[in-house]
Structure formats: C-alpha cells, structure tokens
Amino acid sequence: MNRRGAVALLLALGAACAVLPGCGQPAAPAAASELRRGNGSEPDSLDPQLARTESALTILRDTYEGLVSLAPDGNPAPGAAESWSMSDDGRRYTFRLRPAARWSNGDPVVAADFVFAWRRLVDPATASQYALMLEPVVNAVAIANGRAAPAALGVTAPDDATLIVELEQPAAWFPALLSHPSTFPVHRPTLAARGTDFSRAGVAVTNGAYVPAAWQIGAYIVARRNPLYRDAARVAIATVRYVHVADPLAELARFRAGELDVTWTTPPGQLARLQQEWPGQLYVTPQLGVHYYGLALDQPPFAGAPALRRALALAVDREWLVAQVLGDGEQPAFGWVPPGVADYAPQAFDWVDWPRARQLAEARELYAAAGYDAEHPLALELRYGRNPVQERVALAVTAMWQEALGVRTALRAEDFRVLRQAIDVRQVPLFRGSWLGDYNDAYSFLQVLRGGFGINLPRYASPEYDAALAAANAAPAGERPELLAAAERRLLADVPLIPLYFTTAKHLVAARVQGWYGNVMNVTYSRDLALR
Template sequence: MRAPTFVLALVLSCPSAWATATEVLRIGNGPEPETLDPHRVEGVSAGNIVRDLFEGLTAVGDDGAPVPAAAESWSVGADGLRYRFRLRDDLRWSNGDPLVAADFVRGLRRSVAPSTGSHFARMLEPIRNAAAIIDGRLPADTLGVHAPDAQTLEIELEAPNPTLPALLAHPCAFPLHADNAAASTTAFARPGRLISNGAYRLADWVVQSHVALVRNEHYRDPAAIARVHYVVTEDIHAELQRFRAGELDITAEIPPLQAERIRRELPGALRVAPYLGVYYYGLNLTRPPFAGAPQLRRALSMVIDRELLVQKVLHGLGLPAYGFVPPKTAGHVPQTPAWSAWPLARRIEEARRLYRQAGYGQDRPLQVEIRYNTHETHRRIATVVAAMWKQTLGVQTRLVNEEFKVFLHHRRLRRDTQVFRAAWMADFNDPMSFLGILHSAHGKNDSGWVDADFDAHLAVAAASVDGERRAEALAAAERRVLEDVPVIPLYVYVSKHLVAPRVRGWRDHPLDYHYSKDLTLADSQEGRG
C-alpha cells in the first residue's frame, strides 16, 4: 500500500538517521526470494543473496567481464574445446571442509539433471553432452566435466565457446557440498543446513521479512562486514521511508514518482547507471488469442508509445526499447523493427489494419488480461499500456496482480496467462544472455515460442569461432524475434539505488551485481577475520 502523502513528506523532510552502532549491512531486495538453492534460483532477489553465499570458478568484474574467483587461473586448448581451471589453494566450505574440484563437478551435473528443474540448465549447453542430459537422453555423469585432481577442473565443449568463463560465474555453475547433495532438493537450502563456499553463510530466513547472512570465517578472504540482511521490500514507497529513517543502507530501487525529489534532496545517495536489463511483456503463444496470430501480436506492440512510458511513468529512469537486446551489450549489433522510426500516427494506422486482419474490430474487440507481480511500477505500466490499447484499437484489458511466487507459477504453467509482465537481466555481457532465453527448449521461455529459424540462428552463433559470423547470426536471431513478436520489449533498465553515506566501495555495474564482500561500512568497529 502506498504511504499517505503527509507521512511521505515528513519522512523526506527529516534528516537521515544512519545507524552507526551496528555491524549489519541492510539491503532492500525487492520480492521474497523463491529459493536459495543455487541451481534452482530464478529471480533477481534470490540471485543477489546466492552470490554472497556461494562463489563460482569465476566472478563478474566491474566491467561485466569474468575474473578469477574460486579458480585462480584457466587455460583453453588450441582447438577451443577443452578448458582447464586451476583452483586456489586451501579453499574451504562454510563448515570448514576442504573444497575440491569434484564439488564443482557435482554442482554442474546437478544443474543439468532434469530432476533438479533448473531454469538455467540450458546455459550450460556448450558443455559436452549437456543438451542430451537436459533432454533426458543421457545420464548426468556423462557431462563433459572432470576433476583429475583436487585442484584441477577440466571442461570439454561441444564446440568452441569463448563465453564459457563468463557462464561459470552464474549460480547454475556453483559447487555443491556432498552433504547437501545427499539431501532432498527442497530441504538443504535452509538455515542450519545450507553449506556454502562464498564470503557469507546463511544464518536466518524469515519469510516476507528478511534473509540474514553472517561472515564465513572459512572464506579465503573474510569479508569486512560481519552481517548482511537482505530485506523484502515489495513496497517501494515503504522502502524509501525505511532508507530515510536509517533502517536500510541500500535500496533495491526508487519510486519513479519521487525521482525528481530524490535527485534534488538526496543527490549524494542516488546512484543511477546503465544496466543490461530489458523490461517486456511476454505473450502466451500456446493458446488463443496469440497462438498463430503474429499480426495481432505486432499490432499490440506497434501502438505502445514507449517514449511516453519512460518519461511519464518511469520519469526518465529507463530507455525506450524496440529491440530485445539492450544496445550497450558487448558485441551486439542493435536491431529494431522498421516501424519504430515511423510517426506514431502511421504506426497506429498500420496496427489497426493488422488488428482487423487478425479478426478483431469495434464489433469484436480483443479481450485480454495483463498479469503482473505486486509492484507499483508494474501496475502503473500495465494501466498505461491497457489505456493505449483501448484508445488506439479498442482492446478490453483486465489487469491481474499476484504475489511474486504465485505469478511465476502461473507464468510457467502458461494455461493461466495471456500477457504477462517479464524482465531479463543479463547473466553475462553478451547478446546470447538475452536471446538464449527465447530458445524453444529454454526453461525461461515462458511464452512457449517455438521457431525453427530462430533456434537455427542461435545454433550457428553457438558454433561460431569467427566473431563477425557469430554477431551476424545473433543479429538475425533478434530480427526473427521482432518479426514474430513472441515478446514485446518496453524499456531498457537503468539501475537506480539509494546508497547510504556509510557504505563504502560501491561501484556502478553493467549487470547490477554488487558483492557484499567488496563493501565496507564507514562506522565499522570490527576488522577482517
């Protein structure tokens, strides 16, 4: 619920009371995390926590490129098909057990095993036999990963793939302790049971309140901050109030309606930066009205005034999106539909023609629902888009708001959706991180889109050693998305956080990754160790 105006005004006018006596970093983290199982993580809020709890062979550097993490170095064979990773000396789990290369083998095998239900298993398809394992044609122990000794991990690929080191920074490639592997898939990722290898370990999890982490004293370089609390903050106005009251050190975002006031009153705390993420509407192509109706899908996309959305709803905190891959993505050749350069009046005229061609009109208006998870910005965007569809085409739209976990469940089932709010944040700085989720077999393809040409373009890109040929294949794949419209891109994200003055070491990041181990608190009384 939005805060009353007088309460918000009072909070904004009072000086901040940054807490100075604690050793706790308090981070606003958006919706309740769906799981802390690294191989089953799905949402951004869960990913933020899991990157503090675990560490992969690589991590993501300040520029979005992979950097050494649990692996101190790696090399690739002359044919590009075999990678060898050398682990750091004396790596340990949070319970003190030695961490060895076999733990990474165990984690990678679990990610691709169909029984795990990983939504990101397809990210690992470059590894030999991964696709066949995911499809149930081979057992998980045939995956092309081997540990010839405790500190060496070898990975064999189906074809040369220079993005492998970047992929291995994702939670789907995190290691797994043998004791957790023996537990059920739902039981081990809980306080007192989860054994992790990152800078923090799991201390507490209060549903719809917070997840508490404490410093892992067995980590190779113990974090400066002793405790981190990830706080559930679905109400962005309440999150702002808590930040101004000194109850949060970092916010997940800011209320767009307050953007100008925040810029004016908290200029030193507001951090806005480019961010590789796209906000879009997914269309359920497995059932009417969108199955077999590309003209209808294109018409709905054409009449959305993205510039108006960004300026009036987001107050400039975003960029209009006509392509699916953000323009600043490394190695990306931006693609946009031809109609994106037309005047809006011409777009509306063509959209009405397509709408009639699809069998709809004033006497038979399209009746459709937009489903979104609880969040004021999602509600406002849905309201504005519905109004645009109504005014230009006569579409009758019903808005359906759901709690995040319920919303994700319905999206995956598809039977219960027509148009659904979605977003994708890059897992690595490459167009494949975006386009890959639309592959017909990808676990995040919630539209149910199946397109042989698109899949073929991705296959060419995956097998291409030549950078130019790979870029051409990815561009062709994106053009196919824009032609068939399984999704409607709306805007490209910028990251927008409030960061308290006592937080030191914050760096803007293209993937919006912020490892708590890299931060310090100015009023900290405790040192490392």
C-alpha cells in the same frame, strides 16, 4: 496518445500512487557491523541450481562463489578458480582452483564439487529452469532433454585442484557465464544428509563470503561472515540483512527512516528529487535488462495470431512511456537485446523509424485483419507482480491499447510467486516479465527464447530461430555478431513478446557505506563493502 487521454492516464496513475505507503516505521538503530540491503521481493530459493529470482541470485552471489566472479566493472574475474586457460581450438577450458578455498564447515572446495553441481544442474530430475545454462558444454543439451545420463557431461576433475571442461564448439563468452549462480558448487555431504533442506538458512554450508543464518519469511534473510572464506581477511562487514520490500515507495520510506543502508531500486519519477535530497548517495547506472509483456503462444488469443501480436506491439508508445510514466533514465525498447552488450549491435522492429501515425494505422489494419473491431473488441487480462511501477506501466500500456485499438484489458496484480506458478502451468496468456542478462553477451538474452528452454515463458518455438542461434555459436568470432543479429530480427518478426523499455539500476546508498560500485550487470558484492 492525445492530450485528453494523456491527462486522464496521469490522473489515474496519480490516484493509484496515492494509496501506496509513503512513510516508514520508527528507525531501527544501525549496527556498526550489519549491512541492511533492500532486496526486492521474497527470494524463491537459496538452492543455486533452483533459484530464479533476482532477489535470490543476489544472496547466492554473496553466500557462494563460482569458478568465475565479477570485477567492479562487471567483467569476469577469478573466483573459486585462481586461473584458467583455453586450448588452441577453443573447445577446452582448464580451471585451476584456489588452494585456500574452503566450505564454511572447513571442508576443502574441490573440482569434484563443481562436477557434481553441474551434473545436478542439467539433470532433468532437478528440474532447473537454468538447465540449459551449460548449453556450450559437451552433452549438456542431450542430458537436459533426457537423451543422455548426467555422467556424460563434458566436465571432469583429474585432481582436486583441476577442472577440465569440454565444449561442443568454441564459446568465448563461457568464462563470463560461470559467474551465474546456477553454476555454483553445492556441498555434497549436506545435500546427501538433508535433502532439499540443504540450502535452508541455518543449515546451508557455503563457500562464499557469507553463510545464510536465518530466514524470516516475509521480512528478511540474515547472512553472517564466513571466517573460512578464501579471502576472509578482506571481508569487512560481519552481517548482511537482506530486507524483503517489494514496494519501492515503502522501501524509500525505510531508507529515509534509517532502516536500510542500500535500496533495491527507487520509486518511478523521483530521480531528480532524490538527487537533490541525497547528493552523492544515488547511484544510477545502465543495466543489461529489458522489461516486456509476454504473450503465451500456446494459448488463445495469441496462438497462431502474428497479426494481433504485431498490432499490440505497434500500439505501444514507448517514448511516451519512458518520459511520462517512468522518467528515470530508462530507454524505450524496440528490440530484445539492450544497448551496452559487448560486441553486439542491438536490433529493432522493422517499423521503429516510421512516423507514429503510420505505426498506429498499421496497428489498426492488423487488428482488423485478426478479426477484431469496435463491435467485437479484444478482451484481455494482464497479470503482473504487485508493484507500483508495474501498476503504472500496466495502466499506461492498456490505455494505449484502448485508445488506439479499442482493446479492453482487465488488470490483475498478484504476488510474484503466484504469478510465476500460473505462468508455469499455462494459465496466463498475457503477463509482465523482465530479463536481466546473466552474463555480458547477446546470447544471454537470445538463449532465453530457444525452443525448450526452461525460462522461455512465452513458449516461443521457431526452428528458424533456433537454427540461427546454433549457426552463430558455431561460427568464427568475427561472423558471430551478425548471425546473432539475424536471430534477433527473426524473433522480432514473430513478436512472441512486446519489449517495453530497457532498465537502469538505481540504488540509494547510505553515507556510512563505503565501496559501492555500479556496473551493467548490477552486481555489487557485499564482501567488497565496508561501514563507517
């Protein structure tokens, strides 16, 4: 990007930010027994098998508990299961549930609760976007694709305290997968009695440290301590209020006014100032997450247009983006799997080491080969969530496309739910997306783009890619990383999306909060915190 373009872009970014809220309402008094967590956008659901947004998953991790939890360092730890063992061939896991585990109404948590929830997850009638989360389990894929009944899932409960899981092939990462909320149990009697209302705040019966008590749409969700939680004696905070603030500037204003104890994130470009303003209260940690622009491969102009997709990917100056637009420790993303994933060397586009001039020359050649030029420029509409960070990135990237190629892009910011619904019904060729690892393994990222996977938003369908993933998961542990890397290289060659940057987790934490920790999964359970 030349100097004139950079200056114009920064002026545009400054103008966009100038209209955003920068001050909060009068401070609400801080209750000694209530933790007030900024929680981003409105959650989409509190049903463990249906929730998709990170804001929903954060609440579910506090209110339910799966077989496996996460330790403060982000590694798997016992949850509802006190222990587990693996067979010699790696195809069978046996989980032993904690005798003290109870639902919030006093019912015991039993192995059959997990059998029911997992069958519900893979059942096509549930229509869960995470149906293939249990892909390693015997018959999970066949059930999700309608070729077998849910009862055929390879999970059994020989008694109340024992759950046996049969896998299609060894999967050393399987316990880590079970920390994801989609695998959490649900209370069968409440679901039977209340139907889809079973997960509603004030109705839900949960097995976690907290129980959802109230949901004020557009404002907050309140959860209260569950006195029957299996480790209730260690839960110090009585109430958690999850405050919905999608705008980081508005959230910062509320934190500064004393209305929040923890922020969901921080505004872009303010890290150094915030470190000075709140020394010791700003937590910045690497996170297994990637931000990208999705290209709908079943819609024009991207269907059957690999040259155009590659041209747009080449035209993005990621180094400039993270340094000048974001500036908060993010890393440029030249691949899909982020650094920091266990036992994996992330891959990159084959042009990553080219000089910038060569990248731009290649982008222009491909753009012309795709049938576009100055007289017939590509016209796009980029849709993204209503958020100042996404706004800044959109202005920057579309300016790069305009300058390098002559692409004309209309910007459309909208509510996340509206955007996601439009993507689901195939009305959005170009959209902003992000993916945070569900567990610490490269497959958590690569699986998302498998053909038929419910959250494969670009609708990428490559038999070669799917076969490479299948081969990786069937291979001995020592061979698996390279086979996964081969799959990622196939993905990057096809360019079903444009990776932009790898994220960091940034939270401001009030001095009265004790016990906050950071990890690559960006998970800090409210049950582990205390208030001064």
